[in-house]
Amino acid sequence: MLHLLTLEWKKVRKNSTFRVLFVLYLILLPSLFLVGKRLPDLPDEIPSADVFYMFPTVWEYLAYAGNWLVFFFLGFLAVLSVTVEYNNKTLRQNVITGLTRTEIFKAKLSYIIALSFVATAYYFIVAIVIGFFNTETIYWVKIWQEWEMIPRYFLMCLGYTSFALLLGLLIKRTGIALFLYLSYVMFIEVVLRWAVHRNLFDHKSMHFYPMNAIEDLTPFPLLKTAKNFGGNDMKFEILLSPSEAVGTVIVYTALFLFCSYGLLRRSSL
Amino acid sequence: MNVLQISELSKNYGSIRALDQLNLTVEKGNIFGILGPNGSGKTTTLAILLGILSQDSGSYEWFGGNFGSKARLRLGALLETPNFYPYLDADDNLDIIAHIKKIDKPNHDEVLELVGLSHRRKSAFKTYSLGMKQRLAIAAAMVGEPEVLIFDEPTNGLDPQGIADIRTIIKEIAARDKTIIMASHILDEVEKVCSHVAIIKNGKMLAQGNVGSILNDDITIEVGADDIGNLVTFLSDISAINSMTREKGKLILSVNADFSAANLNQMAFQKGITLTHLVAKATSLESEFLEITK
Numbered sequence: 001m002l003h004l005l006t007l008e009w010k011k012v013r014k015n016s017t018f019r020v021l022f023v024l025y026l027i028l029l030p031s032l033f034l035v036g037k038r039l040p041d042l043p044d045e046i047p048s049a050d051v052f053y054m055f056p057t058v059w060e061y062l063a064y065a066g067n068w069l070v071f072f073f074l075g076f077l078a079v080l081s082v083t084v085e086y087n088n089k090t091l092r093q094n095v096i097t098g099l100t101r102t103e104i105f106k107a108k109l110s111y112i113i114a115l116s117f118v119a120t121a122y123y124f125i126v127a128i129v130i131g132f133f134n135t136e137t138i139y140w141v142k143i144w145q146e147w148e149m150i151p152r153y154f155l156m157c158l159g160y161t162s163f164a165l166l167l168g169l170l171i172k173r174t175g176i177a178l179f180l181y182l183s184y185v186m187f188i189e190v191v192l193r194w195a196v197h198r199n200l201f202d203h204k205s206m207h208f209y210p211m212n213a214i215e216d217l218t219p220f221p222l223l224k225t226a227k228n229f230g231g232n233d234m235k236f237e238i239l240l241s242p243s244e245a246v247g248t249v250i251v252y253t254a255l256f257l258f259c260s261y262g263l264l265r266r267s268s269l
Numbered sequence: 270m271n272v273l274q275i276s277e278l279s280k281n282y283g284s285i286r287a288l289d290q291l292n293l294t295v296e297k298g299n300i301f302g303i304l305g306p307n308g309s310g311k312t313t314t315l316a317i318l319l320g321i322l323s324q325d326s327g328s329y330e331w332f333g334g335n336f337g338s339k340a341r342l343r344l345g346a347l348l349e350t351p352n353f354y355p356y357l358d359a360d361d362n363l364d365i366i367a368h369i370k371k372i373d374k375p376n377h378d379e380v381l382e383l384v385g386l387s388h389r390r391k392s393a394f395k396t397y398s399l400g401m402k403q404r405l406a407i408a409a410a411m412v413g414e415p416e417v418l419i420f421d422e423p424t425n426g427l428d429p430q431g432i433a434d435i436r437t438i439i440k441e442i443a444a445r446d447k448t449i450i451m452a453s454h455i456l457d458e459v460e461k462v463c464s465h466v467a468i469i470k471n472g473k474m475l476a477q478g479n480v481g482s483i484l485n486d487d488i489t490i491e492v493g494a495d496d497i498g499n500l501v502t503f504l505s506d507i508s509a510i511n512s513m514t515r516e517k518g519k520l521i522l523s524v525n526a527d528f529s530a531a532n533l534n535q536m537a538f539q540k541g542i543t544l545t546h547l548v549a550k551a552t553s554l555e556s557e558f559l560e561i562t563k
Binding site: 003006007014015016088089090092094095096097098100269 | 319320321322338339341342344346348350352353354355356357361364365366368369370371409
């Protein structure tokens with residue numbers, strides 16, 4: 001696996017698109033989050049902006065901000081990692097040179113795992129630093145109270161990137177694959193859930209869609225106490241519970257990876 | 270030792286039969302040309318051999334099956350277009366090849382020198398001309414000094430200078446005791462570079478053998494006599510006869526183009542030998558090839 005991961009690294013390390021997208025993630029995660037300090041009006045439910053930055057709630061709020069950035073930047077990196085190779089016919093050349101199709105799949109899998117790992121490690125560092133400077137009295141227990149957010153953040157990264165990988169392999173064209181990725185996450189699934197599913201069955205099952213489950217891994221913390229949030233007329237919870245979200249995302253991620261493998265085995269390169 | 274053995278290989282694209290029970294053997298040290306017009310199945314054959322396509326039936330075996338699925342690591346190949354990472358320079362691209370082939374000490378300096386790209390090794394691939402791309406592809410095939418090299422239409426689309434350069438490079442590689450399999454639709458190219466040739470058309474093998482016996486100006490004459498032994502003694506004195514093979518009681522002769530069946534008949538008559546069979550094969554394989562490439 002390490003041999004294949006090194007191969008992926010050799011491919012992307014001098015790619016300017018890769019560098020720009022990755023650096024933007026690194027810059028935006030702390031800076032986007034710190035913009036909250038300058039928010040003029042907070043909803044009544046938040047007494048002070050300090051909760052964004054204090055232990056233990058910093059884990060949840062930063063993860064929510066990270067969710068958007070991971071969806072965008074890591075998702076793009078995963079799509080591009082295959083579509084660029086299709087455009088340049090380099091996967092084909094890799095096979096000619098001697099890789100098997102299974103090895104190509106393993107290489108891409110190790111690539112998205114490594115991306116998710118680095119993104120999560122960075123989230124961890126940023127949360128620790130921000131929390132450390134914004135919490136008045138720091139207890140060990142307080143810091144780690146929300147430690148579960150770390151593996152959930154990792155799973156969130158893996159969920160988005162495996163979905164993006166599948167779309168890249170399926171569509172092969174960079175532009176169309178990115179467009180479909182964005183529109184599925186932002187519109188298509190939302191319409192399916194709220195306009196179609198909810199009209200047919202007004203039931204909690206409408207939450208078990210892949211992208212919604214990924215979002216619910218690191219939800220906006222206030223939604224947890226959203227009983228009285230803006231005219232909520234739903235008969236069931238608005239969020240999946242953490243364990244439901246984790247289970248659902250694991251199943252979908254496995255499915256996306258399984259399909260990616262099947263596609264790579266069969267498709268012409 | 271057989272480097273490559275292909276048996277009864279077939280492939281269809283929908284209703285189109287791209288390969289029809291192809292048989293082929295390449296031995297170590299051959300410079301093997303696969304000659305055929307565009308669309309005859311050359312690239313399809315190579316793509317199957319390199320694991321890009323899968324065949325519908327039949328089989329092939331590299332190195333007598335000794336290396337299984339790892340056999341491709343011992344090959345260097347250029348299939349159709351040169352495919353590289355456009356944002357990487359020559360060195361980085363060759364690094365990726367060497368990494369996949371798990372070569373500890375890559376010979377980048379040497380292969381870039383061989384193809385004359387040393388001065389541009391630090392330029393990104395996307396800045397290269399077609400000729401340079403093609404030369405880098407040959408350099409990439411040579412990474413790790415593989416035993417067998419596969420070149421698919423290596424001079425396609427190049428200008429005359431580029432074509433000459435590539436041919437010189439291939440000859441240099443051939444001089445290093447490599448086995449080379451080269452697909453081409455240019456008779457002249459195969460004749461100049463290859464030691465052996467297979468001619469295919471519509472996925473079917475028309476002929477294979479060494480270049481000397483297949484692609485030359487010789488005329489084929491079949492002769493027979495009651496006393497074959499006497500005939501053989503008589504024929505072996507004639508210098509215009511380049512080769513003689515015995516088949517089903519007849520002799521098949523390959524003779525110089527300026528020698529005719531009439532000459533032969535006359536000479537036999539003078540020697541008192543009565544020929545019971547005399548056929549001049551008007552169409553040599555070369556003219557057949559020219560016919561199909563029209």
